[in-house]
Amino acid sequence: MKTKDFPLQVKDVSDDGTFEGYGSVFGVRDSYNESVEPGAFVESLVRHKREGSSPLMLWQHDPWTPIGVWEDMAEDKKGLWGKGRLLGGVQKADEAKILLKAGAIQGLSIGYREVDTTPSENGGPRKLVKLDLLEVSIVSFPANRRARVESVKSEVMEEFARRLRDGDPMPVKEFEDILREAGVPKAMAVQIASVGYAKAIRSESEGEANSKATAALKALRAATDQFKTL
Template identity: 70%
Template sequence: MKTKNADASMRTKDFAFKVKAAGETGAIEGYASVFGVRDSYNEAVMPGAFADSLAKHTREGTYPLMLWQHNPDEPIGVWNEMSDDGKGLFAKGQLLQGVRRADEALIMLKAGAVQGMSIGYREVDVEPSNAGEPRKLLKLDLLEASIVSFPANRRARVDSVKSDGRLSEFAQRLRDGEPPSIKEFEDVLREAGIPKAMAVQIASVGYAKAVRSESESSGEAIKSALSDALASLRSITTKT
């Protein structure tokens, strides 16, 4: 049931994102919305806001559209997974290679020139702002999620433009006996979303020790150490 403050027209809400690792596949994933965060419009999307809309999409075998700047004439890809997981609206999608705007979007994502995602929705149920609290969006009909230029909420982000490019290059240099510098490894960790202090500690202690002892290690030992490091990295990023 709609509250009297619900707006039935389509509205949009912007979110910032950070690209962790850019490759050539065009696969993207991350949180299109994070629950309970007051944005610059003094609104907060509440847990469960997308549940009914996602259930409807599931019944109909559809997903919200992936557009460029909310332009219905410029679809740039497809979303193939969306879930309301308690933290927010988690989405996975694929930019369509060969589509001009999609190719441009991928280039800009990799360069960090594009800084936002925005959802297009209709309000179904809202709670008005009261006593300093934000206006709470309780139930939304999700229509589309666009790649856009200007973010409003810096808590939600696309976590990655996925490929094995950076990590593959990193591993290859280790195999070739040309380990990247500690700073380069720190940058890889930062791109993966690891906080700066933790990235510095991991790179300057564990990785530095491995590099120093490389000449005394077998190739298999190095590969094993790298595998363990990547497993730990994935474990950390899954929890953040």
């Protein structure tokens, strides 16, 4: 069995230990000069579903230390998406939950067998075309910086929405940081925040908005319009 690591960013783990996000992303060259290709997990996931099984959730690839269950897993255009749940009462799972919340560990790693690969050409990455997915572990040392775990519920976005509703929008720089955290390129995040969003919240301060609710809707609409036009 081989393993491949991916960093994750845990914004939140729910009280019952549930989280979701991406354990692998497609077409990204990692530190081993390999890239996982779209469709690499399809046959393995179909087989798991047919057999009523799922990839294991382990701690640091230790087969004697399962810490949770992957309740759902599928491929989409971005990569391998999964929804998992750490099992409360299991010592290592409780420890993992604490460590993830604190950001003390930030890695996922898939354990797999190679079924079909394409050799490296002209210095390009070796392509992993088909993999037999055995397990997805929470680990200490990630390698691929593009994979992310996203929370079931983002506290940051909840705070952003609440402040808009209350007529107290966050500063432009904070909104820009949220966009960049979500994966928006820096230049695009700056333009969205400093043009559409800034104009909306500035209008409120100048008395052009009729109410706090109207200002909030304008800010959201302006930001959304910027996304559509970029």
